[in-house]
Amino acid sequence: MVTRASGTRTFRSDTMGTELRPLGVACNIGCQYCYQHPQRDVEPPVKRYDMEAMKAAVRQEGGGFTLFGGEPLLVPLDDLEELWAFGLKEYVRNGVQTNGTLITPEHIELFLKYKVGVGLSIDGPEDLNDIRWAGTLGKTRSLTQRTEDAIAMLVQAGIPPSIITTLHRGNATWDKLPRMAAWFRELDAMGIRSARLHLLEVENDAVRVSYHLSPEENVEAMLYFSALEDELATLRFDVFQEIEQLMRATDDKVSCVWNACDPYTTSAVSGVEGNGQRSNCGRTNKEGINFIKARRVNYMRYIALYHTPKSMGGCQGCRFFSMCKGHCPGTSINGDWRNRTEHCAVWMALFERCEQMLQARGELPLSLHPARETFEQALLDHWRKDRHTSLKHTLIRIASQQSKSPDMRSKGGLDCE
Amino acid sequence: MNRLEFSIPPFLSVAWVSEEALKHWQPIFKQLNQALIDTTLSGVAQGVWNSRRIRIPGAAVMKLPETAKALGLAVRSTQTGLPGEKGPVFHDVVIQLRHTSQPGDTAGIPDCCVARHNEMQGNARQESIWESAEATPGRKFDTDTITLHGGYVHGAVWHKLLVNPFSYPLCHLYCPTTLRLTTEHLEWMRAESHAGLADIWADMAHWPAEWNASHGICEMRTPVVKLAYETDATDRPFRVRFDGTAWPTHGAFGLDFPYRSPERKRMTDSQSFKNGVDLLRNL
Ligand code: SF4
Numbered sequence: 001m002v003t004r005a006s007g008t009r010t011f012r013s014d015t016m017g018t019e020l021r022p023l024g025v026a027c028n029i030g031c032q033y034c035y036q037h038p039q040r041d042v043e044p045p046v047k048r049y050d051m052e053a054m055k056a057a058v059r060q061e062g063g064g065f066t067l068f069g070g071e072p073l074l075v076p077l078d079d080l081e082e083l084w085a086f087g088l089k090e091y092v093r094n095g096v097q098t099n100g101t102l103i104t105p106e107h108i109e110l111f112l113k114y115k116v117g118v119g120l121s122i123d124g125p126e127d128l129n130d131i132r133w134a135g136t137l138g139k140t141r142s143l144t145q146r147t148e149d150a151i152a153m154l155v156q157a158g159i160p161p162s163i164i165t166t167l168h169r170g171n172a173t174w175d176k177l178p179r180m181a182a183w184f185r186e187l188d189a190m191g192i193r194s195a196r197l198h199l200l201e202v203e204n205d206a207v208r209v210s211y212h213l214s215p216e217e218n219v220e221a222m223l224y225f226s227a228l229e230d231e232l233a234t235l236r237f238d239v240f241q242e243i244e245q246l247m248r249a250t251d252d253k254v255s256c257v258w259n260a261c262d263p264y265t266t267s268a269v270s271g272v273e274g275n276g277q278r279s280n281c282g283r284t285n286k287e288g289i290n291f292i293k294a295r296r297v298n299y300m301r302y303i304a305l306y307h308t309p310k311s312m313g314g315c316q317g318c319r320f321f322s323m324c325k326g327h328c329p330g331t332s333i334n335g336d337w338r339n340r341t342e343h344c345a346v347w348m349a350l351f352e353r354c355e356q357m358l359q360a361r362g363e364l365p366l367s368l369h370p371a372r373e374t375f376e377q378a379l380l381d382h383w384r385k386d387r388h389t390s391l392k393h394t395l396i397r398i399a400s401q402q403s404k405s406p407d408m409r410s411k412g413g414l415d416c417e
Numbered sequence: 418m419n420r421l422e423f424s425i426p427p428f429l430s431v432a433w434v435s436e437e438a439l440k441h442w443q444p445i446f447k448q449l450n451q452a453l454i455d456t457t458l459s460g461v462a463q464g465v466w467n468s469r470r471i472r473i474p475g476a477a478v479m480k481l482p483e484t485a486k487a488l489g490l491a492v493r494s495t496q497t498g499l500p501g502e503k504g505p506v507f508h509d510v511v512i513q514l515r516h517t518s519q520p521g522d523t524a525g526i527p528d529c530c531v532a533r534h535n536e537m538q539g540n541a542r543q544e545s546i547w548e549s550a551e552a553t554p555g556r557k558f559d560t561d562t563i564t565l566h567g568g569y570v571h572g573a574v575w576h577k578l579l580v581n582p583f584s585y586p587l588c589h590l591y592c593p594t595t596l597r598l599t600t601e602h603l604e605w606m607r608a609e610s611h612a613g614l615a616d617i618w619a620d621m622a623h624w625p626a627e628w629n630a631s632h633g634i635c636e637m638r639t640p641v642v643k644l645a646y647e648t649d650a651t652d653r654p655f656r657v658r659f660d661g662t663a664w665p666t667h668g669a670f671g672l673d674f675p676y677r678s679p680e681r682k683r684m685t686d687s688q689s690f691k692n693g694v695d696l697l698r699n700l
């Protein structure tokens with residue numbers, strides 16, 4: 001099971017361009033909220049793959065790959081080895097995104113031998129992970145234990161995984177947060193360095209009703225983890241770092257969700273299926289159809305959101321727009337990518353918190369900067385030309401255009417190297 | 418339909434449901450486009466119609482003046498969009514015999530549709546599908562969604578991918594004059610040895626399809642391909658569903674209209690999945 005389509009990868013590497021899905025979305029468990037269920041609902045399970053077709057497609061995409069699923073460790077060891085040997089030879093290193101339940105010592109040997117960075121999805125210890133359902137409660141709990149054992153094995157082998165945790169009623173209501181905090185403290189003590197927190201986004205009504213946190217609960221949980229981060233030695237929740245980077249216009253490495261993703265091309269994510277077919281990030285797949293990527297990227301969603309009033313699903317007038325841009329199209333209100341994210345209230349609260357923090361440090365965040373509207377216009381100009389660029393580069397360009405007015409730097413906060 | 422005060426620059430995104438669908442349909446659409454242009458020109462030249470108004474996507478218009486001249490036709494072509502604007506190019510072309518008078522503003526538009534044409538021009542509208550659907554007899558209306566059955570005039574539905582042989586805002590989507598012209602055009606295509614393409618084009622009017630517009634972006638979904646393009650900006654989604662009975666080769670299974678839904682959802686209808694929902698809800 002996959003907690004979220006890539007793009008927001010936690011083990012970061014410049015080589016991790018493509019998601020290779022030999023067995024499509026096949027998985028050994030059935031997390032209740034998996035965003036790939038629309039595809040599972042419609043498609044028969046993939047049982048075969050073509051090694052040469054996959055390698056050829058990866059080469060065409062260029063830039064390395066992460067093994068992805070569903071659960072990629074359903075692929076037999078020999079074939080995993082062949083793929084990672086190919087990855088190491090051609091792209092220097094490898095990656096895998098797994099639920100961790102199938103990791104054996106043999107897998108760990110391969111991870112070490114072929115420099116495989118491991119991303120692992122788990123929502124907490126014991127019952128807090130029950131939503132990552134495996135058919136019965138007994139089986140679910142035993143597989144959760146196997147994932148926890150896998151984390152320990154990976155740490156012991158000197159390759160601590162990055163963690164992806166999705167927040168929902170099963171692990172992030174106020175009564176459960178202290179247990180989550182204790183768990184993250186343990187992971188921190190073990191030497192885990194990176195965790196990504198995801199907000200639940202699910203189409204299935206029954207699951208949504210049971211597990212969705214209210215915006216207030218999501219905000220509370222996020223702020224709780226943000227405060228927890230201050231106590232942790234090495235573990236960082238990358239979402240808070242990214243928000244700060246965006247607010248300081250040092251965003252050249254932030255994840256896809258902040259980068260004006262076009263749902264027809266999802267440029268941060270190129271999927272390669274077992275038969276070599278190229279596809280988009282599964283986050284946008286609401287119909288259960290693995291559409292082929294469109295040929296040309298465009299940013300019309302963002303132009304529309306900028307102009308559409310908030311009451312109608314847009315972002316008009318939001319001072320965080322340059323940074324947030326309405327967020328991932330796969331999380332849009334009513335599953336309609338022309339709307340802003342349904343988690344707007346959460347992101348807004350986190351941007352506000354970061355704004356206050358930067359101000360307390362004597363910095364001027366982009367949201368309050370006199371040049372904010374110039375930024376927005378620069379982004380819109382780019383989008384009209386079917387281009388997108390980071391805030392960092394936008395800042396450099398604006399600063400060079402306005403070199404006679406050193407205002408941009410003198411106000412403090414924004415770094416223009 | 419509540420409009421917002423902005424416009425989206427022209428664009429066109431095309432996403433096919435599968436490689437098979439792409440390989441099968443893209444060449445057919447190319448042939449169909451050429452056949453629609455050729456038969457419109459030959460039909461006017463041979464007096465089947467006095468004049469026609471068609472919309473042609475992209476480069477297909479290049480050879481048109483030469484062919485028209487050879488056939489003794491007068492052609493007035495207007496490129497859509499603003500001068501210098503980026504984005505996909507379309508041409509609205511009015512065709513008539515050269516010895517008749519200069520084509521007027523409404524040449525090629527049936528009398529019944531002129532009022533709609535004037536209304537759309539007056540309001541600087543880009544598309545008229547919603548208004549035409551609203552005026553269609555027998556349409557079903559349910560909170561911002563209009564449903565019609567197959568057999569409608571489908572040129573405007575496909576106008577970003579295919580030649581629209583009736584490029585004017587329709588009085589309604591079963592406009593009798595335009596449907597008669599469609600029948601004539603199909604007969605003429607068959608007479609001009611395009612019987613296979615004529616059958617496909619006729620069939621497409623019975624494919625399920627959905628036009629839906631929100632925030633200035635239209636998403637047009639058909640069983641084999643979906644398109645996104647600029648349209649009039651509205652405050653919320655407005656949908657027109659064409660509830661067809663025909664189904665194309667390589668049409669996709671999917672969860673929403675217009676795709677064919679599976680009888681049972683393999684994952685979320687499974688007992689094991691439901692057990693999880695029930696059990697965890699009560700924990
Ligand atoms: S849809 Fe785009 S922004 Fe969202 S997760 Fe996928 S690649 Fe990232």
Ligand code: SF4
Pocket residue numbers: 310314315316318319320321322324325326327340341343344345347348
């Ligand atoms: S915080 Fe909300 S309104 Fe502001 S840009 Fe993000 S999604 Fe839009």
Ligand SMILES: [Zn+2]
Pocket residue numbers: 527528529530587588589592593594595
């Ligand atoms: Zn009419």
